[in-house]
Amino acid sequence: MITREEHEEAQRYAAGRLEEAGIVLTDEERASIEVADMGLGRLRETGLQLLVYVNTERCCAKELVLFPRQTCPEHRHPPFQGTPGKEETFRCRRGLVYLYVEGKPTPTPACQPPPGEYTVWHEIVLRPGEQHTIPPNTLHWFQAGPEGAVVSEFSTTSRDELDVFTDPRIERAPAVSD
């Protein structure tokens, strides 16, 4: 759980970073920025901020904003309703994002994840203008560089509540306490 104050501060941070990236939002969108602390209550370490543009029964687009060195913990998007699960492309817009996916472990990875369960270590570095597509139902996690990151996500339908996290303590539902 994070406090309402932390929640609002994270929303303001995300809105500011999106504006710096030249992305125009409506007032309603700014107010709808989702802050996901993954149930750990240590938002600056583990979590992310998201703005969902569209999420239909077929496709989805979001902006993701990360604090410096903030980590989105390891998870996969399982099959559901006859689909193979969510396929997603991450495109870095600002800052730097280190993406870790299944495959040959990178010998000296650039990131140290926060305490938790991390099992995939194939590192892909995304700078602004660079992107990577993650197949459905494959493990991945990512961490922003020292200046944070803005990342566009283009994907099939998003069903965040179905995400399977490697760390059993993680809860994807956003949580705010007063």
Added chain:
Amino acid sequence: MITREEHEEAQRYAAGRLEEAGIVLTDEERASIEVADMGLGRLRETGLQLLVYVNTERCCAKELVLFPRQTCPEHRHPPFQGTPGKEETFRCRRGLVYLYVEGKPTPTPACQPPPGEYTVWHEIVLRPGEQHTIPPNTLHWFQAGPEGAVVSEFSTTSRDELDVFTDPRIERAPAVSD
């Protein structure tokens, strides 16, 4: 057909507008910007410039760039391979775009299309930060405002060669002559 010079000029225009919008591209992407004159050879009137970020068997994301008052002519995305056809969301980033879709005709539409076949007249104005989702297999066309436009498109799989244009003269394949 447009000349190679017109093609390169349109690519440079699109790259410049994307840069102004804060969108970082790789050199390879800049060189891959597609210029579609729709086979009419009157690019400034009818056509558009596109950058495809990703187009998998499930979803797709592009940036569209239009010259001032440039029109993408009326078309629909028909069903294919057991899918209902392409569903697309247009999100205006810069400039202004007038979108015309099926529905009650707008009494005094803001746009005059170039010569051709135009049958749907329900007008939706998109300013930066505004978006609209177009169901598959429904007719639509759009025209940029007086300062041109940058529009992000989030969609299911794109198969441009299957598009059905109302004007039988239209050919979607990009064409360049020397």
